[in-house]
Amino acid sequence: MEKYSKRNIIIHWLTLALLVAAWFLGDALDEARHEGGATIAGYVVHLLVGASVLLMTLARLVFRSKDGIPPAMGNTPMDKVAKGIHYALYAVLVLLPVSGMMVVLGSDVGKAIMSGDATLLPAKFQGVEAHEVHEVLVTVLITLVVVHLLGALKHQFVMKDNIMDRMSLRNKG
Ligand code: HEM
Numbered sequence: 001m002e003k004y005s006k007r008n009i010i011i012h013w014l015t016l017a018l019l020v021a022a023w024f025l026g027d028a029l030d031e032a033r034h035e036g037g038a039t040i041a042g043y044v045v046h047l048l049v050g051a052s053v054l055l056m057t058l059a060r061l062v063f064r065s066k067d068g069i070p071p072a073m074g075n076t077p078m079d080k081v082a083k084g085i086h087y088a089l090y091a092v093l094v095l096l097p098v099s100g101m102m103v104v105l106g107s108d109v110g111k112a113i114m115s116g117d118a119t120l121l122p123a124k125f126q127g128v129e130a131h132e133v134h135e136v137l138v139t140v141l142i143t144l145v146v147v148h149l150l151g152a153l154k155h156q157f158v159m160k161d162n163i164m165d166r167m168s169l170r171n172k173g
């Protein structure tokens with residue numbers, strides 16, 4: 001079976017791990033801020049994990065165009081929906097970290113990090129629209145990933161076409 005390139009398979013699964021980490025770290029930050037206990041380290045770690053998602057995605061798009069991708073599983077309307085979901089995932093994987101960077105630049109978080117002064121960290125993100133956009137994009141991402149996962153499960157267990165082999169490093173010949 002034709003597969004995705006090795007480097008793109010590695011990035012696909014690494015992205016999943018990074019997203020889980022960024023999600024938990026982001027939620028923890030939000031909670032800590034509401035309890036008045038947010039730290040600069042907390043913001044920096046979330047920022048670095050989130051920025052790695054962006055770097056990985058940009059690398060992945062370059063590798064994708066150089067290495068190519070296996071032909072579509074089929075040509076049904078559902079296959080087209082799956083493809084649309086893939087493009088939407090790529091768009092959110094870029095826009096979500098970018099909106100996070102805009103939160104940092106458009107609020108006092110940036111100042112607090114630059115000066116190392118945690119007392120400058122904002123208690124609220126009132127008027128910082130990027131914060132709302134960031135939150136909405138998190139929900140959009142989770143929704144897309146759930147639909148994507150359901151699609152993969154349907155292929156694997158209902159249609160039994162071994163789609164997972166295309167995104168797996170194991171070589172089954
Ligand atoms: C793609 C990766 C990312 C994911 C999945 C993610 C996820 C999250 C989540 C779940 C939250 C909590 C939302 C809330 O405030 O209720 C959050 C907040 C935040 N994120 Fe991200 N984020 C990502 C990337 C980034 C990046 C790259 C930056 C900055 C460069 C960033 C900066 C922030 C900031 C400043 C907050 C506000 C925290 C607070 O409420 O105090 N995020 N993020």
Ligand code: HEM
Binds near residue numbers: 072086145163167
């Ligand atoms: C949750 C577990 C996941 C499973 C089981 C899974 C499974 C798969 C499989 C089997 C494919 C190959 C589809 C094909 O050959 O047509 C694929 C492709 C893809 N996956 Fe996932 N995936 C998961 C999570 C994610 C996550 C978290 C993201 C990003 C947010 C993601 C983004 C993509 C993209 C963009 C493609 C299309 C690759 C391309 O054609 O360029 N996946 N996934």
